Amino acid sequence: MLLKKFIFLNIGAIITAIGLEVFLIPNNIIDGGVVGLSIMAHAITSQPLGVFLVLLNIPFVYLGMKQINKAFALRTIVAIILLSFWSAYFVPFQAVTDDLFLDAIFGGIITGCGVGVIMRNGACFDGTEIVAIILDRRSVFSVGEVVMFINLFILSSAGLLFGWDRAMYSLVAYFVIAKMIDIVVKGLDESYAVMIVTAAADEVNKALTEGLGRGVTIIYGAGGYTGADRKILYSVVTRLEIDKMKEIILDIDENAFITVNAVHDIVGGRLKKRSGH
Incomplete structure (x- = not known):
């Protein structure tokens, strides 16, 4: 070493x-x-x-x-x-x-x-x-x-x-x-963490997994004002996939709330596309 x-x-x-x-x-x-x-x-x-x-x-x-x-x-x-x-x-x-x-x-x-x-x-x-x-x-x-x-x-x-x-x-x-x-x-292939709040969480989850080939984590939360239960989606994608991800999400729910943050380091797991979809 x-x-x-x-x-x-x-x-x-x-x-x-x-x-x-x-x-x-x-x-x-x-x-x-x-x-x-x-x-x-x-x-x-x-x-x-x-x-x-x-x-x-x-x-x-x-x-x-x-x-x-x-x-x-x-x-x-x-x-x-x-x-x-x-x-x-x-x-x-x-x-x-x-x-x-x-x-x-x-x-x-x-x-x-x-x-x-x-x-x-x-x-x-x-x-x-x-x-x-x-x-x-x-x-x-x-x-x-x-x-x-x-x-x-x-x-x-x-x-x-x-x-x-x-x-x-x-x-x-x-x-x-x-x-x-x-x-x-x-690296040239910078990574970004994306959080998505949408009323169509299950549909967006499926679309991202199948259409983009990225893994998605579901976080269970609640609306601060309404108190209604919500599924919040979390995923990490590369810079080149950001626009495609937004397009997939907004095609399903044009009112979805999306936040994107640069990821400076990733430890553990594997940031790669799923195969066989």
Whole structure:
């Protein structure tokens, strides 16, 4: 298990290093967080990127060890050391293109894939995410809001150092990286939990099971105003099936009440279509 984790952390570090050293850094386009700060420090001092990745992350990893858990902090240390090694390895490689927009897009895609692999294996490169997790527990701000605030400050600093055009390309790269991380961590086939309140629960249940091939759970409840007994249907479907599910339900009961919520993780069971219908 530990060997498997190390292999995937190494793969994630290699992919991230390619995105940074072959696309972003040669064109003064940065990522957010500690990686972005490290790129700027590297540009100012000409010292290896890995030196700053390690030094700037030390206090954050220490916080993570104290406030989150030691296993996460240790995996993060390994990931940072691996990224430092591979970033030094890819320094001599030439930039693939001088087109800044292509660099921002493809550098963002590759870097985001690498960071996503790291996050799927319980680690991170960026100490600011550790701070965000801790602040989320102790303040009214969410992890996403804290990370966004920190990164807006860092990207603004890039504008002062590299020029505002590079800062804008960095913002493009940052959003591409964030989206790719979501895709790698959550998958392209995102899942959604659907709850259906309908007067035709049995018909809808049958239609979804036979027509869509999805399992349905029946929850017994009561109307808050009328007190009448109701069957509430619960199912989990993929993003591509949402519209089809709504169509099936509303064809049977146009007054059905449907709520759809993104599912960030599924443990146990099997999300797959039933066969033989």
